[in-house]
Amino acid sequence: MEGERPAPRPRSAGLPAGGAGAESAGGGAPLPGSRGAPALLQAEVLDLDEDEDDLEVFSKDASLMDMNSFSPVMPTSPLSMINQIKFEDEPDLKDLFITVDEPESHVTTIETFITYRIITKTSRGEFDSSEFEVRRRYQDFLWLKGKLEEAHPTLIIPPLPEKFIVKGMVERFNDEFIETRRKALHKFLNRIADHPTLTFNEDFKVFLTAQAWELSSHKKQGPGLLSRMGQTVRAVASSMRGVKNRPEEFMDMHNFIETFSQKINLIDKISQRIYKEEKEYFDEMKEYGPIHILWSASEEDLVDTLKGVAGCIDKCSKATEKRMYGLSEALLPVVHEYVLYSEMLMGVMKRRDQIQTELDSKVEALTYKKADTDLLKEEIGKLEDKVECANNALKADWERWKENMQNDIKSAFTDMAEENINYYEQCLAIWESFLTSQTDLHLEEASEDKS
Amino acid sequence: MEQAPADRERQLQPAPLEPLGIPDSGLEAAFEEEAEGPQEEGTRDGTMTENNFWLKKMEISVSEAEKRTGRNAMNMQETYTAYLIETRSVEHIDGQSVLTDSLWRRYSEFELLRNYLLVYYPHIVVPPLPEKRAEFVWHKLSADNMDPDFVERRRIGLENFLLRVASHPILCRDKIFYLFLTQEGNWKETVNETGFQLKADSRLKALNATFRVKNPDKRFTELKHYSDELQSVISHLLRVRARVADRLYGVYKVHGNYGRVFSEWSAIEKEMGDGLQSAGHHMDVYAASIDDILEDEEHYADQLKEYLFYAEALRAVCRKHELMQYDLEMAAQDLASKKQQCEELATGTVRTFSLKGMTTKLFGQETPEQREARIKVLEEQINEGEQQLKSKNLEGREFVKNAWADIERFKEQKNHDLKEALISYAVMQISMCKKGIQVWTNAKECFSKM
Numbered sequence A: 001m002e003g004e005r006p007a008p009r010p011r012s013a014g015l016p017a018g019g020a021g022a023e024s025a026g027g028g029a030p031l032p033g034s035r036g037a038p039a040l041l042q043a044e045v046l047d048l049d050e051d052e053d054d055l056e057v058f059s060k061d062a063s064l065m066d067m068n069s070f071s072p073v074m075p076t077s078p079l080s081m082i083n084q085i086k087f088e089d090e091p092d093l094k095d096l097f098i099t100v101d102e103p104e105s106h107v108t109t110i111e112t113f114i115t116y117r118i119i120t121k122t123s124r125g126e127f128d129s130s131e132f133e134v135r136r137r138y139q140d141f142l143w144l145k146g147k148l149e150e151a152h153p154t155l156i157i158p159p160l161p162e163k164f165i166v167k168g169m170v171e172r173f174n175d176e177f178i179e180t181r182r183k184a185l186h187k188f189l190n191r192i193a194d195h196p197t198l199t200f201n202e203d204f205k206v207f208l209t210a211q212a213w214e215l216s217s218h219k220k221q222g223p224g225l226l227s228r229m230g231q232t233v234r235a236v237a238s239s240m241r242g243v244k245n246r247p248e249e250f251m252d253m254h255n256f257i258e259t260f261s262q263k264i265n266l267i268d269k270i271s272q273r274i275y276k277e278e279k280e281y282f283d284e285m286k287e288y289g290p291i292h293i294l295w296s297a298s299e300e301d302l303v304d305t306l307k308g309v310a311g312c313i314d315k316c317s318k319a320t321e322k323r324m325y326g327l328s329e330a331l332l333p334v335v336h337e338y339v340l341y342s343e344m345l346m347g348v349m350k351r352r353d354q355i356q357t358e359l360d361s362k363v364e365a366l367t368y369k370k371a372d373t374d375l376l377k378e379e380i381g382k383l384e385d386k387v388e389c390a391n392n393a394l395k396a397d398w399e400r401w402k403e404n405m406q407n408d409i410k411s412a413f414t415d416m417a418e419e420n421i422n423y424y425e426q427c428l429a430i431w432e433s434f435l436t437s438q439t440d441l442h443l444e445e446a447s448e449d450k451s
Numbered sequence B: 001m002e003q004a005p006a007d008r009e010r011q012l013q014p015a016p017l018e019p020l021g022i023p024d025s026g027l028e029a030a031f032e033e034e035a036e037g038p039q040e041e042g043t044r045d046g047t048m049t050e051n052n053f054w055l056k057k058m059e060i061s062v063s064e065a066e067k068r069t070g071r072n073a074m075n076m077q078e079t080y081t082a083y084l085i086e087t088r089s090v091e092h093i094d095g096q097s098v099l100t101d102s103l104w105r106r107y108s109e110f111e112l113l114r115n116y117l118l119v120y121y122p123h124i125v126v127p128p129l130p131e132k133r134a135e136f137v138w139h140k141l142s143a144d145n146m147d148p149d150f151v152e153r154r155r156i157g158l159e160n161f162l163l164r165v166a167s168h169p170i171l172c173r174d175k176i177f178y179l180f181l182t183q184e185g186n187w188k189e190t191v192n193e194t195g196f197q198l199k200a201d202s203r204l205k206a207l208n209a210t211f212r213v214k215n216p217d218k219r220f221t222e223l224k225h226y227s228d229e230l231q232s233v234i235s236h237l238l239r240v241r242a243r244v245a246d247r248l249y250g251v252y253k254v255h256g257n258y259g260r261v262f263s264e265w266s267a268i269e270k271e272m273g274d275g276l277q278s279a280g281h282h283m284d285v286y287a288a289s290i291d292d293i294l295e296d297e298e299h300y301a302d303q304l305k306e307y308l309f310y311a312e313a314l315r316a317v318c319r320k321h322e323l324m325q326y327d328l329e330m331a332a333q334d335l336a337s338k339k340q341q342c343e344e345l346a347t348g349t350v351r352t353f354s355l356k357g358m359t360t361k362l363f364g365q366e367t368p369e370q371r372e373a374r375i376k377v378l379e380e381q382i383n384e385g386e387q388q389l390k391s392k393n394l395e396g397r398e399f400v401k402n403a404w405a406d407i408e409r410f411k412e413q414k415n416h417d418l419k420e421a422l423i424s425y426a427v428m429q430i431s432m433c434k435k436g437i438q439v440w441t442n443a444k445e446c447f448s449k450m
Helices: A038-045 A047-053 A078-086 A138-151 A175-194 A202-209 A212-220 A225-241 A248-296 A303-330 A332-368 A373-450 B005-012 B107-120 B148-166 B175-182 B187-193 B203-212 B218-266 B273-347 B355-363 B368-448
Strands: A096-107 A112-122 A131-137 B034-036 B057-071 B077-090 B097-106
Touching (some): A112 A202, A131 A212, A248 A303, A248 B218, A303 A373, B057 B097, B077 B148, B097 B175, B107 B175, B148 B273, B203 B273, B218 B273, B218 B368
Parallel strands (some): B034 B057
Antiparallel strands (some): A096 A112, B057 B077
């Protein structure tokens, strides 16, 4: 292939190449990432992108970004550093493709759980291989989310689907529930992959590539339970004190999130309700058509007309089914994701407030204490930097999130409108063709009578 | 007095059809004018305007409905609805209509008229009245008789009834019908004076005949089956339609909530705000559109309901036939047994058991004079019986002939009307789809501008 970028350098096997179906780590093999991703070829033209693959470049300011992170230093490239401030999405440069599929049930003596297969295809150098296949369960996703939140307290981490849905759950793992969850998990991972910062998170990489036992041991690293608990206690305590000096832009953000959360929840309820009503409409329609057929058995002269009407009703009900399906694919998951996002955002706001509170309390302490002022001042200095970084990170991510939200919502509702238009157009054609056939017959009969 | 068995058989079978004759209604032909369909509420046409023999045309309409309070027969206060019936005669030349009569009637008077027609025209499939109480309602629709929508639909139904009667070649000439349209006061008394209630066949007699009749005309038996099927299938259809309407209503109305929420949301959005707001407006339009759509469908349901009730009218004609046939069979049976008795008395043989025979055995034979007397009486009775049988037979054949003619007329009307109704249903669906496309296209545009 012309213009193909060079294969990633083979690395010593620190981690074995993951899963079946992983291509050889050696050179020469065509990159799976480049199939169907013509953008990669484009990317070559821009010299800048050479660096994305280069793991070796660490940002000096990395320590500032990972305030509470105990995970290994996050590798960043100069380009992604720039992205962290501007967060320009460059979908053309996508080099990480993730799919979540094949839910499987596992039964042990203690419990039953579902694992999902995760296939990752990438051309990035920092990955040992270009293709990985692993199995993960919901708990693992939770862990990943927790780690990401730890590492980036003021970034907007994509939401996970709920743990369980309380109402109407007879069987914990019915097919519909699993499928909805699978799609949401797929979205979750892809959103992380698309995020300019999160995509390079080390825990993320481990999640995608490590075998089960490797993941377990990796999970055990990091802060112990006690220190995590300590953090939580501090967080709760500070949130209870409240934030006095929340800057105006974050006030605006807070207010927006509150209203948005309200509205998106309502829209979620409305959309679910519409789906339910459509389903019940569809169920009734199933009985409606056949009655006309039954009737036609006793009416010699109306057989054509009655059968015609029955046929139209049946076809329209199929169109209804299609519309329902479209709704459940295009609209419901998107709206629901943003319901979860709005909860996330509240959490992000709280964490930002908490960081600021830390600073504020130290400043307050300074005005009262006279001893240890130097130490305090040093701490305050660090905290001020921390607050600034956190605020900047949030601001930038907020803009990015808002833009994404607008696009997603716009897209979802446009699709919904499209589904409805298709539905009505189909039904229109069905009934019009029936009408034409009836009037044609009528004309035929009329001319027969005359002759 | 031998009776050939074949003869007896023939007498019990209904006669084959012969050319149409006018039945004996016992009343003068009412008025010479022929009625024509109305120009308003154009749901009915076609069959109405077919009988166009007369120069002077009549237009009948039930133009208004009014709530009234009054005192009923037990001097208790009651609320009822009165309907204004207007009759216009249309001068042939210049087409201008002149109001000739206008009076108010309530539903019970319509019922009285119909019951009268049922008694005096048992061979006619008498048009049905609109339902007394709202049935097959879906949740939004009120089951209350005083509800304005129900009253309106009933007004249309009553007008339809009058038009059907007026365009019927036989019923339109009835005097009581004419008076119903023209004589406000005293009409009830006039109807009751005809004594039609006494002439009515008792339900019990009719039921009895249905079970016991041996040789009804097969066509009537088939017609009975048909009317049962028609009733059952239309009921079923109306029930399911009501449920479908309910669901459809739900789908549309929930979309209305989008309108409100979008509007509230648009307040916090800068770029998306306008798009959201205007899309929300279209969602409101969509939600509101279902009211008219279902209103139209209700008219369609009413058209089907008319034929649901017609099924009962068909059955009434069948019942009358069974009654007459049973009557005939009983009369023939009675005659046959009398003849047999006579024969036995004459010849002295006792073939069948009779009380007379038994008592004769127990208490001794009767004298020849007594026997002669009895034979004479029997012979008279037999004569009478034969006359009666002849006229009943004739009646029966006339009935079958005329009834079947009206049934054929009815069948054609039914086929035409039901086909039209089904086609109008398709037209309604098409209109609904077009509206849907319109609204969602507008909404899509708003969404894409967000």
